[in-house]
Amino acid sequence: MSTIDTHASSAPASPGVLACVADWIGTTDHKRIGRLYLGASALAFIAVAAVGVLLGIERVSPTREWLEVGSLTQLFALERFGFTYLVLLPAMLGVAIAAVPLQLGARALALPRLALGGWWLWLFGAVLGVYALAQDGGPGGADARFVDLFMLSLLLVAAGLAAGACSVATSVLTNRAPGMNMRRVPYFSWAALVASLAVVVALPVFAGDLLYLYVAHHYPSGGGLSGNLALSEWAGHGFTQPLTLVFALPVLGFFADAAATASGARLRPRGTIQLAIGLAGVGVLASALQAPPMLDAGLIHEDFSTIVRQLLPFGIVHGLPLLGTFALLALTTRQLLAAKPKVQAPVVYGLLATALLLGAHAASLVTHVGDAALVGTTFEEGTWLLVVLAAVLAALGAVTYWGPKWWGRSLPSVPTLGIALVAAAGAALAAAPLHVAGFADQLGAVFPFVQPGMQASVVNFDYSGPLELWNGLHTIGLGLFAVAVLAFVALALRAFLLGKSAEDDPWGGQTLEWATTSPAPADNFATVHVVKSAEPLVDLQPNRSDA
Amino acid sequence: MHALPAAPAGPKHRQIIVGAALASAAALSLFMGMIVTWLRMRDQARAAGSAWVPEDTAIPMVAANVMLLALLPLCVFAQWAFYAAKRQDRPHTGVALALVGVVGLMFINAQAYIWSQMKLPANGGTYNSMFYALTGVLVAAAIAGVVFSAVAAFRYLGGRSTDSEVVAAHALYWYVLSAAYAVLWFVVYVTK
Numbered sequence: 001m002s003t004i005d006t007h008a009s010s011a012p013a014s015p016g017v018l019a020c021v022a023d024w025i026g027t028t029d030h031k032r033i034g035r036l037y038l039g040a041s042a043l044a045f046i047a048v049a050a051v052g053v054l055l056g057i058e059r060v061s062p063t064r065e066w067l068e069v070g071s072l073t074q075l076f077a078l079e080r081f082g083f084t085y086l087v088l089l090p091a092m093l094g095v096a097i098a099a100v101p102l103q104l105g106a107r108a109l110a111l112p113r114l115a116l117g118g119w120w121l122w123l124f125g126a127v128l129g130v131y132a133l134a135q136d137g138g139p140g141g142a143d144a145r146f147v148d149l150f151m152l153s154l155l156l157v158a159a160g161l162a163a164g165a166c167s168v169a170t171s172v173l174t175n176r177a178p179g180m181n182m183r184r185v186p187y188f189s190w191a192a193l194v195a196s197l198a199v200v201v202a203l204p205v206f207a208g209d210l211l212y213l214y215v216a217h218h219y220p221s222g223g224g225l226s227g228n229l230a231l232s233e234w235a236g237h238g239f240t241q242p243l244t245l246v247f248a249l250p251v252l253g254f255f256a257d258a259a260a261t262a263s264g265a266r267l268r269p270r271g272t273i274q275l276a277i278g279l280a281g282v283g284v285l286a287s288a289l290q291a292p293p294m295l296d297a298g299l300i301h302e303d304f305s306t307i308v309r310q311l312l313p314f315g316i317v318h319g320l321p322l323l324g325t326f327a328l329l330a331l332t333t334r335q336l337l338a339a340k341p342k343v344q345a346p347v348v349y350g351l352l353a354t355a356l357l358l359g360a361h362a363a364s365l366v367t368h369v370g371d372a373a374l375v376g377t378t379f380e381e382g383t384w385l386l387v388v389l390a391a392v393l394a395a396l397g398a399v400t401y402w403g404p405k406w407w408g409r410s411l412p413s414v415p416t417l418g419i420a421l422v423a424a425a426g427a428a429l430a431a432a433p434l435h436v437a438g439f440a441d442q443l444g445a446v447f448p449f450v451q452p453g454m455q456a457s458v459v460n461f462d463y464s465g466p467l468e469l470w471n472g473l474h475t476i477g478l479g480l481f482a483v484a485v486l487a488f489v490a491l492a493l494r495a496f497l498l499g500k501s502a503e504d505d506p507w508g509g510q511t512l513e514w515a516t517t518s519p520a521p522a523d524n525f526a527t528v529h530v531v532k533s534a535e536p537l538v539d540l541q542p543n544r545s546d547a
Numbered sequence: 548m549h550a551l552p553a554a555p556a557g558p559k560h561r562q563i564i565v566g567a568a569l570a571s572a573a574a575l576s577l578f579m580g581m582i583v584t585w586l587r588m589r590d591q592a593r594a595a596g597s598a599w600v601p602e603d604t605a606i607p608m609v610a611a612n613v614m615l616l617a618l619l620p621l622c623v624f625a626q627w628a629f630y631a632a633k634r635q636d637r638p639h640t641g642v643a644l645a646l647v648g649v650v651g652l653m654f655i656n657a658q659a660y661i662w663s664q665m666k667l668p669a670n671g672g673t674y675n676s677m678f679y680a681l682t683g684v685l686v687a688a689a690i691a692g693v694v695f696s697a698v699a700a701f702r703y704l705g706g707r708s709t710d711s712e713v714v715a716a717h718a719l720y721w722y723v724l725s726a727a728y729a730v731l732w733f734v735v736y737v738t739k
Binding site (some may be wrong): 110111114130169170173197200201203204205206207209210211214216219220221223224225226287288290512515527528529530531537 | 551552553560561562565566569570572573574576577578579580581583584587588591668669670671672673675676677679680681683684
């Protein structure tokens with residue numbers, strides 16, 4: 001049974017800067033809460049990308065020291081923490097919070113105060129986490145007080161993000177328009193539901209490990225959980241694949257919706273595409289295992305039961321998400337090509353982001369083949385970076401797509417398309433050289449520990465091959481991506497403040513968000529609509545061949 | 548703007564119960580994750596030939612068992628509260644919620660008693676720190692449950708007697724916490 005929230009919400013806009021700020025920080029309007037997440041993660045991206053570029057420069061020439069060796073451990077930790085929990089997950093969550101209720105035909109987000117409280121908790125944890133790292137805390141930190149503080153900040157960040165995810169999942173489960181059963185939920189909302197449920201289940205497991213680590217570190221006893229390096233060993237699974245791939249799951253839903261809009265036809269087979277998105281989320285099971293399953297190449301010589309015991313969890317955690325992502329990309333692209341689509345910026349962003357994500361799924365699978373010996377190399381880092389950049393690319397596409405509903409204005413299409421191509425090239429260039437360097441055994445880690453005079457570290461390595469080339473290309477790629485994001489932010493600020501007003505349905509969309517005005521009012525819809533298919537706006541066009 | 552048909556007023560939404568179910572799933576995930584880590588560390592210690600539970604550690608099993616047994620009436624009271632709330636029976640709802648709160652406080656008190664009797668130093672080894680972390684989270688969850696009982700009681704008795712959803716969500720939370728404690732009791736106190 002689908003239900004709909006009929007609360008009329010939010011007071012009219014108040015005059016004055018302070019009143020406007022007060023409106024924003026205490027808002028229950030989901031479009032504002034989502035944009036708070038998006039804005040904060042955009043700022044975090046620019047700062048963390050700058051750190052990433054500096055670290056890339058450091059690795060170009062391992063014998064030269066650009067940065068102080070003592071700070072490298074914290075900078076690497078900041079890059080990993082920042083890109084994963086201050087950029088990747090909040091950006092996906094922000095888009096979901098801002099877009100999902102509109103897609104569902106709901107007048108409000110379910111439990112909006114929980115989502116807003118989650119944002120504040122996340123922000124507070126993020127600030128504490130960065131402060132702790134700046135004070136020599138974090139994994140490998142020398143100051144025990146700030147190592148503790150870093151773990152507490154991670155707990156706050158995880159709690160805040162889980163609260164936001166809980167709100168999104170509750171919205172999809174309870175706030176759908178009348179007639180919208182689960183088969184008729186738009187693809188993005190479906191992907192947001194799967195990702196949110198995964199986050200609600202996975203982040204508490206991560207938090208449990210952090211709690212153990214905090215107590216063991218605060219009351220040191222010399223056991224396996226004590227010490228500043230235990231964080232990497234016991235909670236590292238929260239910062240790498242397959243969990244990060246689950247965080248990026250809404251990318252697939254966004255691409256499917258944008259592709260349906262661009263093709264002008266209903267995207268089919270619907271059940272298979274929903275199943276593909278669900279399969280891509282199966283990687284969350286790795287969080288229950290707390291360590292993703294590995295596969296030994298020598299397995300072929302083992303007996304049948306041993307083969308099944310290893311192959312089954314490996315296939316479920318790594319194979320099914322790859323299969324799901326591939327199936328979605330193949331089915332959607334096939335229909336796009338058959339329909340001779342309009343070249344719209346959002347679908348280009350979605351296509352490029354999904355292709356990058358597919359590459360990341362494949363690379364993640366390869367990483368976990370034991371005989372490839374890629375664990376502990378930069379191959380894992382390249383895959384992780386690919387996931388983060390694919391998600392950021394999709395978030396930019398989502399801002400382009402839903403911007404008219406959130407701000408009432410549209411981004412110009414030609415420069416937006418150009419930025420998409422530059423950003424995708426930057427993402428590939430940032431990640432691929434790290435993969436190649438990983439095959440050449442360039443060392444890497446989730447949280448590298450760098451000490452002065454340390455011979456075998458992530459900044460002091462030596463292998464046969466053009467190491468300066470690989471690390472230089474990675475740095476250029478990351479820099480290119482960061483410049484593309486900066487250009488997008490500048491373009492968006494200009495367009496959303498001074499650009500031309502958007503039409504109510506600028507893309508020819510199929511789902512309910514395009515049935516309201518641009519920008520959408522505080523309570524989204526003047527009347528609650530009944531839907532009779534997954535594409536209610538297509539139903540209104542009786543002369544269409546597929547309507 | 549597209550002209551879609553307007554819907555009649557929809558049925559009542561169930562956001563609180565669904566939200567509580569998700570929060571309960573998160574709590575269960577937290578406990579199960581911590582218990583899995585506990586088992587991994589215990590297996591590692593035993594494989595290395597060292598004792599997992601420190602010598603001279605006496606676990607007061609009576610208190611641990613009473614905690615488990617107390618959860619049975621607690622769940623019955625929580626269900627009673629929901630049953631009464633659905634029938635808008637304010638006196639019985641109030642009594643049942645108060646009983647849930649009292650048994651919840653007894654549960655917390657029993658865990659505090661276990662801590663005081665065991666006299667484990669928190670920095671005495673991996674077992675000690677993990678024991679305090681796991682049981683500490685349990686107590687925090689129980690405190691949250693007692694607060695939930697108080698909120699449900701004040702909300703219901705304060706006049707929102709047609710809204711039994713909060714009382715149902717409250718019962719669901721305690722069921723999940725009881726299930727989590729049953730597993731914890733078996734792993735930490737029985738098989739040690």
